[in-house]
Amino acid sequence: MVKEVTAFAPASVSNVSCGFDIMGFALEGPGDTVTARLSTQPGVRIGSISGCTSPLPVDASGNTAGPPVIALLRQCVPGTGVEIDICKGIPVGGGIGSSAASAVAAVVAADALLGTNLSREELLELAIEGEKIAGGSVHVDNLSPCLWGGFVLVRGYNPIDIVSISVPDSLFCSVISPRIEIKTEHARKILPKAIPMEDVITQTGNAAGLIAGMFTGDFPLIGRSLRDVIAEPARAHLIPGFTLMKEAALAHGALGCGISGSGPSLFALASSRDDAGKIVSAMGNALAVTGCGYATLVSCVGARGARVIS
Amino acid sequence: MVKEVTAFAPASVSNVSCGFDIMGFALEGPGDTVTARLSTQPGVRIGSISGCTSPLPVDASGNTAGPPVIALLRQCVPGTGVEIDICKGIPVGGGIGSSAASAVAAVVAADALLGTNLSREELLELAIEGEKIAGGSVHVDNLSPCLWGGFVLVRGYNPIDIVSISVPDSLFCSVISPRIEIKTEHARKILPKAIPMEDVITQTGNAAGLIAGMFTGDFPLIGRSLRDVIAEPARAHLIPGFTLMKEAALAHGALGCGISGSGPSLFALASSRDDAGKIVSAMGNALAVTGCGYATLVSCVGARGARVIS
Numbered sequence: 327m328v329k330e331v332t333a334f335a336p337a338s339v340s341n342v343s344c345g346f347d348i349m350g351f352a353l354e355g356p357g358d359t360v361t362a363r364l365s366t367q368p369g370v371r372i373g374s375i376s377g378c379t380s381p382l383p384v385d386a387s388g389n390t391a392g393p394p395v396i397a398l399l400r401q402c403v404p405g406t407g408v409e410i411d412i413c414k415g416i417p418v419g420g421g422i423g424s425s426a427a428s429a430v431a432a433v434v435a436a437d438a439l440l441g442t443n444l445s446r447e448e449l450l451e452l453a454i455e456g457e458k459i460a461g462g463s464v465h466v467d468n469l470s471p472c473l474w475g476g477f478v479l480v481r482g483y484n485p486i487d488i489v490s491i492s493v494p495d496s497l498f499c500s501v502i503s504p505r506i507e508i509k510t511e512h513a514r515k516i517l518p519k520a521i522p523m524e525d526v527i528t529q530t531g532n533a534a535g536l537i538a539g540m541f542t543g544d545f546p547l548i549g550r551s552l553r554d555v556i557a558e559p560a561r562a563h564l565i566p567g568f569t570l571m572k573e574a575a576l577a578h579g580a581l582g583c584g585i586s587g588s589g590p591s592l593f594a595l596a597s598s599r600d601d602a603g604k605i606v607s608a609m610g611n612a613l614a615v616t617g618c619g620y621a622t623l624v625s626c627v628g629a630r631g632a633r634v635i636s
Numbered sequence: 637m638v639k640e641v642t643a644f645a646p647a648s649v650s651n652v653s654c655g656f657d658i659m660g661f662a663l664e665g666p667g668d669t670v671t672a673r674l675s676t677q678p679g680v681r682i683g684s685i686s687g688c689t690s691p692l693p694v695d696a697s698g699n700t701a702g703p704p705v706i707a708l709l710r711q712c713v714p715g716t717g718v719e720i721d722i723c724k725g726i727p728v729g730g731g732i733g734s735s736a737a738s739a740v741a742a743v744v745a746a747d748a749l750l751g752t753n754l755s756r757e758e759l760l761e762l763a764i765e766g767e768k769i770a771g772g773s774v775h776v777d778n779l780s781p782c783l784w785g786g787f788v789l790v791r792g793y794n795p796i797d798i799v800s801i802s803v804p805d806s807l808f809c810s811v812i813s814p815r816i817e818i819k820t821e822h823a824r825k826i827l828p829k830a831i832p833m834e835d836v837i838t839q840t841g842n843a844a845g846l847i848a849g850m851f852t853g854d855f856p857l858i859g860r861s862l863r864d865v866i867a868e869p870a871r872a873h874l875i876p877g878f879t880l881m882k883e884a885a886l887a888h889g890a891l892g893c894g895i896s897g898s899g900p901s902l903f904a905l906a907s908s909r910d911d912a913g914k915i916v917s918a919m920g921n922a923l924a925v926t927g928c929g930y931a932t933l934v935s936c937v938g939a940r941g942a943r944v945i946s
Contacts, residue, residue, distance in 0.1 A: 348841040481845035482838065487860060489848050520830040526839065526866065528792065531658040533840040534847045535791035538799050541851035550797060556836065 330363040331439040335431035335632035336475070337416045338423035339499065339593045340467035343554040343584035344532035348480045350471040351493070353422065353501065354629035356415045360391055360431035362439045365407035370395045377414035380507075386410075390425040391432035393455035398433060401452075402442045410435070417621070419507030421591035426468035429456025430632045434473075438634045446473050450486065460510055468587060475631025477540065494543040497627045498599045500580070500606035502571060503591040505619035508564055513588030517560050525555045545581055545597045552582025552595065565590045567616040574612035578605045599624060640673040641749040645741035645942035646785070647726045648733035649809065649903045650777035653864040653894035654842035658790045660781040661803070663732065663811065664939035666725045670701055670741035672749045675717035680705045687724035690817075696720075700735040700766035701742035707765045708743060712752045720745070727931070729817030731901035736778035739766025740942045744783075748944045756783050760796065770820055778897060785941025787850065804853040807937045808909045810890070810916035812881060813901040815929035818874055823898030827870050835865045855891055855907045862892025862905065875900045877926040884922035888915045909934060 336357040340350035365371060370386040386392030391412050399406050410432055416424040433452045437444050444452070453469045470488045471478040481487040521529070535551035538544070562568045565585065571592050575583040579601050580594035592609065596602040606622045613620050646667040650660035668687075675681060680696040696702030701722050709716050720742055726734040743762045747754050754762070763779045780798045781788040791797040831839070845861035848854070872878045875895065881902050885893040889911050890904035902919065906912040916932045923930050 345840065345844065347837045348844060479841070479844050479848060481841045481848075481857070481861060482863075483841075487841075487845070489845060489857060491848060517833065520832050521836050522830050523827065523866075526831050526836050527657045529836065530655065530840050530843040531789070531791045531793075531797075534655065534658060534789050534843040535797070535799060537844045537847040538789060538791075538801060538851070541848070547791070547799060551791060553792075556833075 330361060331435045331634055332359060332361040332636045333431045333435035333438065333632060334359050334635045335427040335434065335472050336629055337427060338468045338471045339501065339586040340423060341554070341557060341585065341587060342536070343552040343558070343582060344529055344536055345467070346529070346554065346556050347465050347467055348533070349478070350467040351477040351627050352471045352475045352629040352631055353499070353623065353625040355623050355625060358415055358424070358427035358431045359413040360428065360435045361411040362395070362432065362435035363409050364439065365409040367407045368405050369407060370399065371409045372412065373409045374411045375414065378418055380418060382418065388459065389428070390456035390460050391428040393459060394429045394433035394452040395436045397452045397455045398436050398442065403440050406440065408436055408439065417503055419509060420503045421508065421585065421587035421589045422501060422503065423468035423472055423587060425460035426453070426457060426472050429453040430469060430472045434632045434634065449473060450488070463514060471631070473631050476628035479537065491537060491540050493540050493627050496598055498596050498602035499625045499627050500575065500594045500596060500602045500609065501586060501591055501623045501625065502606055502609045502613060503621045504566055504613060506566065506590050508589045510588045513561055513564065517557060521556055528555050548595060549581035552584060554584050558585055561585055561589055565592070566618045567613040568592070570612040570615060571609040574608040575605050578608040580605045595627065640671060641745045641944055642669060642671040642946045643741045643745035643748065643942060644669050644945045645737040645744065645782050646939055647737060648778045648781045649811065649896040650733060651864070651867060651895065651897060652846070653862040653868070653892060654839060654846050655777070656839070656864065656866050657775050657777055658843070659788070660777040661787040661937050662781045662785045662939040662941055663809070663933065663935040665933050665935060668725055668734070668737035668741045669723040670738065670745045671721040672705070672742065672745035673719050674749065675719040677717045678715050679717060680709065681719045682722065683719045684721045685724065688728055690728060692728065698769065699738070700770050701738040703765035703769060704739045704743035704762040705746045707762045708746050708750070708752065713750050716750065718746055718749065727813060729819060730813045731818065731895065731897035731899045732811060732813065733778035733782055733897060735770035736763070736767060736782045739763040740779060740782045744942045744944065759783060773824060781941070783941050786938035789847065801847060801850050803850050803937050806908055808906050808912035809935045809937050810885065810904045810906060810912045810919065811896060811901055811933045811935065812916055812919045812923060813931045814876055814923060816876065816900050818899045820898045823871055823874065827867060831866055838865050858905060859891035862894060864894050868895055871895055871899055875902070876928045877923040878902070880922040880925060881919040884918040885915050888918040890915045905937065
């Protein structure tokens, strides 16, 4: 029996402007890595956490990587002991699916370690246990692209219904992550509880338009659809230089630009990798004016999902 | 110069469950026919109205066919006189785009008569003048499939942005029209003014899912997406036998079933013309129990749009 398994889970952009709580895509580059090993001590224990500057909970039930593995053991192999080492490659509270990646990498590693061989749908159900800690509610628009890879639509939550959306090859993404932290739970609390009918019609039109644009490779349509009348108006003020960055992205050829997840990261879509690079530089220059530090990345839209790497 | 032009505009299903105010498709079979002829008397006059049992306004400014032509004359050929004859082939207040078809047929006929040669987008702007009379608000999810044909997404209203959606060849539609009338204006007034966030997420997920299902030909996905948590709960009680008909449709293999437009017509989608025929019979049998009369039709999803026929 394998004694130790390491899995990688990518960062992801969720919401994607018009797809609040229902769309997301995996990013290439950053991700969390979790090593799971058998332990003689029943239950789940976190052995180590590395790669992050701010302290994360080392109690397994308080770290997003823990509850998915606790649930996996309870459901499939009660009495077993698993120790996990978490190597964070994604900034916490940055809005590119940090908590989701830890949860997914942990459950993918544990599933392989224990030979439980669960389906992606089953792994998703387990990974949700981690997101409940991070966001205070069930939302899977980071978890599902992190697990499936690619661009994902969460068609429904009851039951969860994940649909892979094909994306034009030449669609790329710029991401800028200002070095501040926004708690997902706070970013959810400030959202309106109800949405005026007119805005609902706008949001559904844009969500449907974005999917149509993806399937037809219609970049102008993708751009026109990347509007968020629900979360962005409530959250933009949390992000330093939001308007400056967005204007810079659009001025440099971005199809559209919005908040990644609950922020503070912003994403922009572009019709080539070259454009995405220029756009992210322009966003960085715009943010620099505020004095806020940041990191950037350029990625395809919909990288590979989580996988065992050793 | 041509002295008389006749145009046909098809019936249409709008809303399509999850696409409230943003989706619609043209039906084969029924439609309104409008003949426009030059008149020496400036302005627009209705010469005759046929094909309907209940009286319609004969004053041009009060009938949905009039204002689009009035606006066309004002914008393009002021001082000209046009007389229009309206032959209704679609029941008024039935929920399959009767007012939209009159407006569209009238403006298409007048455009050809006067040689103004407007684009579809321009014709749509004019046709909206007719819908304002019928519904008290601007909505184009019947007008645009009626003009464009096929299955249409209204991506946005400001500005109006029409996107043609490709549909699987073997997708068919059953429509049952109970013989009662529902005023669009009333059906809009009873809608909630704001929608709980949870329902917004459900509706956007379904709208996006339906578009994905159309492009991929994924019939089960189309079926799962055909849910309406916004208008149907508020409007179903207006329709006699609504639940009976919907249950009958689903029991006989419908992918999904919902209210067409603001009702009382119901539509169901099916994966073959044969199925659509069986489904509409079952819906008819279910409605017959209530004693309410009805008409039925079976159609492809997205027939040809409006055109000049002579």
